[in-house]
Amino acid sequence: QVQLVxxxxxxxxxxxxxxxxxxxSGYTFTGYYMHWVxxxxxxxxxWMGWINPNSGGTNYAQKFQGRVTMTRDTSISTAYMELxxxxxxxxxxxxxxxxxxxxxxxxxxxxxxxxxxxxTVSS
Amino acid sequence: EIVLTQSPGxxxxxxxxxxxxxxxxxxxxxxxxxxxxxxxxxxxxxLLIYGASSRxxxxxxxxxxxxxxxxxxxxxxxLEPEDFAVYYCQQYGSSLTFGQGTKVEIK
Numbered sequence: 588q589v590q591l592v593x594x595x596x597x598x599x600x601x602x603x604x605x606x607x608x609x610x611x612s613g614y615t616f617t618g619y620y621m622h623w624v625x626x627x628x629x630x631x632x633x634w635m636g637w638i639n640p641n642s643g644g645t646n647y648a649q650k651f652q653g654r655v656t657m658t659r660d661t662s663i664s665t666a667y668m669e670l671x672x673x674x675x676x677x678x679x680x681x682x683x684x685x686x687x688x689x690x691x692x693x694x695x696x697x698x699x700x701x702x703x704x705x706x707t708v709s710s
Numbered sequence: 711e712i713v714l715t716q717s718p719g720x721x722x723x724x725x726x727x728x729x730x731x732x733x734x735x736x737x738x739x740x741x742x743x744x745x746x747x748x749x750x751x752x753x754x755x756x757l758l759i760y761g762a763s764s765r766x767x768x769x770x771x772x773x774x775x776x777x778x779x780x781x782x783x784x785x786x787x788x789l790e791p792e793d794f795a796v797y798y799c800q801q802y803g804s805s806l807t808f809g810q811g812t813k814v815e816i817k
């Protein structure tokens with residue numbers, strides 16, 4: 588069965604960086620884009636961007652450009668999201684989510700999600 | 711960027727009642743790009759509806775989606791205790807956005 592297992596909670600100081608991992612299993616890792624979505628405490632869902640695990644190509648939401656880097660290691664079926672220059676308002680649960688499309692065509696949706704990783708930014 | 715506005719913000723209903731949730735887009739969205747998710751406290755979102763009206767695998771038929779263009783609706787025909795949660799719509803056109811969510815709470 589498809590599983591996305593994320594790394595554990597992190598506590599970081601303002602200005603630092605954090606790298607969250609998302610290990611995929613139960614499917615061909617390179618066959619589906621991986622997206623990252625975050626959720627601040629008590630708030631809604633915010634899309635951060637995606638990585639194509641096959642090519643390594645990425646697309647970031649404008650808000651995060653220059654601060655976020657998404658990478659992958661196909662040998663261990665793992666995607667990573669690194670966020671730099673952390674601020675207190677980056678405190679959130681970060682999710683990876685598998686993006687489904689039909690061979691590149693719609694419909695488009697997230698069919699599997701990781702369990703989430705809480706990142707706390709505090710001095 | 712397409713903005714999705716969900717209404718109401720909170721819906722207070724009793725089990726057995728019908729819930730109607732709205733998602734309005736700032737520009738026309740292809741139905742193929744519109745999905746709905748349910749999220750319970752401490753859990754990741756769960757896919758309910760994709761392509762505006764197709765139920766995801768394992769989703770009960772009391773959940774239905776409809777709409778086109780800029781107006782989309784999620785309907786829960788008879789609320790079960792496990793349906794009290796927050797619901798999000800999401801679109802993927804030129805960029806990907808979520809609505810701000812509708813909380814369905816027990817009255």
